[in-house]
Amino acid sequence: LVENTREARYIVAKGGVQVDGRTVRERRFPLGIMDVVTFPELKKFYRILPFPRRGLVPYPIPPEEAFLKPRKVLRKVTQKGGDIMLGFHDGFNMLIKVSDPTRPNEEICKVKDVLLFDLSSGKVIQRVAFAENVYALIIGGKNLGKHGKLISFTGGSGTSPGIATIESKDGKRYQTTLEYVFPIGVEKPLISLPEGSS
CATH class of the missing domain: 3.10.290.10 (RNA-binding S4 domain)
Incomplete structure (x- = not known):
């Protein structure tokens, strides 16, 4: 440039x-x-x-x-009064107003989920849950940059991290810890990703 x-x-x-x-x-x-x-x-x-x-x-x-940004939820804290504060991987925070704190039947999102933001309006366009069969990107470790379908994961316990398995388009499988999994779409990625890394 x-x-x-x-x-x-x-x-x-x-x-x-x-x-x-x-x-x-x-x-x-x-x-x-x-x-x-x-x-x-x-x-x-x-x-x-x-x-x-x-x-x-x-x-x-x-x-x-250029106006799309996926953000991964790292923290979810209930505030005084019942509203929920979400903390994302890039340091961004968002307050979610809960309509009825005494009956919290609204499942907004969970830690490890990803919300797709419209940067021009600040609004959330879509939620991608951390779940089996979503499309995911590996953002750390030896398999950094690989992406494909999240076919399975274990929760982990104590000092043992959970392990996830991601299958690329060509059928290769890669394992990584849960913290390195970034859900990026349901059946396909919501953003452009390098083809050679799948």
Whole structure:
């Protein structure tokens, strides 16, 4: 995109870079998994995704995906009054208003579920439950970047982490711990993923 560090600094300083729809002017702004990086003037869009043996890498995405961001629920806390605070993998928090705290029959979501956000409106478009047969991405460990159907998982106990098995399109199976599983769709991924990693 740029030919040297000086040019990169200039683009950042003049507000030519956006992360999740917000202009960023810090050269060392930290990026994390699923962050959307946009260069408005260049009409270039990237999502930070895990690649096998490479770690987190900016992956080109079509313009229509630039407003989509999946967020994994890491914390779910009931507030005073019965409302629920959700904490996500990227540090984002969202307060869910419960209509009747005395009769909590609304199952909003669970820890490990993923909510797909519309970054332009801040609204949730879709929920992907952490469950068997959903499409999932491995975001850590030796099988980093692999993705496919979550065919089984065990809950784990005590100091033993739960183990999940993911089957790729070509039938290969990969195991990883539950914390590295990122549900990304029901029958197929909700966002573009590198084909070679499935």
